[in-house]
Amino acid sequence: MTEQKQQSLMLVDGMALLFRAYFATASSGYIRRTKDGLPTNAIYGFIRYFWDAVQTFDPSHVVCCWDMGGQTFRGQEFAAYKGNRADAPDELVPQFALIQEVMDSLGIPNIGAAGYEADDCIGTLSRYYSQEMDVMILSGDHDLLQLVNDRTRVIIMKKGHGNYMVYTPQSLYEEKGLRPEQIIDVKGLMGDASDNYPGVRGIGEKTAMKLVQQYGSVEGILAHLDELTASVRSKIENDLDMLHLSRKLAEIKCDVPVACSLDSCLLTLDHGQVASKFEELEMKSLCSWMGLAIV
Template identity: 45%
Template sequence: MNEMKPHILVVDGMALLFRSFFATAHSGQFFPNANNVPTNGVQGFARHTMSAISIFQPTHLAVCWDMGSKTFRNELFADYKAHRPAPAPELVPQFDMAREVSEALGWKSYGIPNMEADDLIGSLIKTWNGKARLTVVSGDKDLLQLLKPDVSIALTKKGYTQYEEYNADRFIEEYGITPAQFVDMKAFTGDSSDGYPGVKGIGPKTALKLIQQYGSVDGVLAAKEELAAGVRKKIEADEEMLMLSRELAEIHCELTLDDPLAHLEIPEFTEETAKRMEQQGYSLIARQGFPVSPF
C-alpha cells in the first residue's frame, strides 16, 4: 500500500544552488556574510529545499552533490561538459558552504568524488525502489530516465514553489517512449549542454521514430539493413560516438547508498536552529525556517 511507504524527497543540491545563485546574482545581490563571502546561492538553496519540504510533505530527505567538476564521464570523453564556463568567483566558495549548511540543518547529504549528483540520485532510487516513494527535485531533464511507478521528478519551473511534476505515465504520454528509452534517444541526438554530439544529422524526430520502431540503440543497430540508406550511412559514420553518447547519457545507479532510513529523517527547525543560522550569517534561512512574523 502506497500511503504506508515512507516518502523520500531527493534534492539535487547542485541544481538548486546554481539556480538560486543566478536568481539574485544578475541584480548584484550576493548577501555577503561578516567575512564578506557571498551567501546568495547557499541561502537560496536552503530556502528552496525548505519550501520543497513544505510542498511535497516528505517523511525523509536526502541531498545530493557533485564533488568537483571532473567525473568518470570526462575519462570516457574529454570534451564532456568541457565547454561550460568556469563558475563565477562569487559562487566558488559557496559549493563547500552549501554542503556545510545542509549538514548543519541535519539534512542527510551525499557526495562521492568522480560521480555526478545524478548518479547519486539514481543510486538512491535503486536502493529504495519498492520500499519508499521518492520525489526528486531538480532542474535537470536527464533525470526523467529514472521515472518508475513510485518515483516522480519535480522539475523547477518558477521561483521557489512552482514545479513541473512528472510521473512515468505523463512521460510516456508526452515523449512517446518509456523513461528508460530516453537514454537511447539521447544517444542519437546527443546533448549540447553536456557537450557530446550523438549521431551527426539525426535529430529528435528521426531518433524518436527509430526508438519507437526498434526499441533501443542495440535494436536499431541489429536492424541496420532495414534502415533508409541516408539514415544508415549517418549511423555507420558515427557508430562509435553513438555507443559512447549512450554511455554518457545513462545515469549510473550502482553506488552503495544503503544508510538506514532513520539517517534520512528531517529534523525539526527549532528556534535554536534559527539562532545558529543567524549567527553564521544566514538570516534568510533563519527567517524562512522560523519566521518572526507571518510573510
C-alpha cells in the first residue's frame, strides 16, 4: 500500500517572484520576447524560481497571491504609502496578466482582494489553513516573517536559484532575537524605506531591535520611557502618532475577504494544457526542464 503524501500548502507571493524574475534577467540588457515582440522574460524566470521551490519543498497544494492594483487601505491611512515606487517597466506590464494565465494553465488559483495587498491574502490564507496543515510561504519579503508560527514557515528566496532561508519561530529567534509578532513593532519604530513610511525619525533597525528585545513590544517601550536615553525618549515622544501609524501599516491583515477551497489548489498538472501554454509563449523548453510527459 502506497503511503499517502503529507498535505502541505505553499502560498506564493506572486508579485515578489515576478519582480525578482524580471530584474534578474533585464539587468543583463536582454529581454526574452516572442516572435511577435511580446516580452516574456519575467514569466520564464518566474516559472524557473517557482518550480525549483516546488521540487525542493514538495507541497501538495499551491495558491498564488497577487496585488490587485489601485488604492489599498494602507494608502488611505497614509497617502505617501509606497509613494516612492517607480512605475513598473513597460516590458513588465503585459506580463502581469500573462503570468496569471500561466498559473491557470498549471491549475494553480490566482488570489487577490481589492483594497488589500498580496501579503494580506497570504496572511489570511495562512492563518486559516495552518489550523489543519503545514503552510509554507514563498517570498523574498521579510515583512512576511511576522506570519511564522509552529505550522507556518516562511521561505525567503536569496540570491541565485535554489538558495533559500527557511524561517520557523526557532530560527527567527536564533537569527534576530525576535518573536514573529515583534517584527511589527520593529517596523513601527524603524519604518520601511521601500514602502515609504518613516516610523520614528532617527531610530534605525539596530536601535529598534534592541528596544523591542529589551521591552517586548511598543507598549512595553512606552511604559518604560523614563528608562531610555534622553535622545531616544525625545525621538519617540515627538513621533508617537507616526509610530502607531507605522505599526498599523506594517501589520499584515489576516481577515481579508478571500477564500480558496483545498480541492481547487491541489497541485495536479495537466501536462498537455501546460505544454500548450508554454508553446504559445514560445518557451517550450520549460516542458522538459519541468519533466512534463507530453504525449
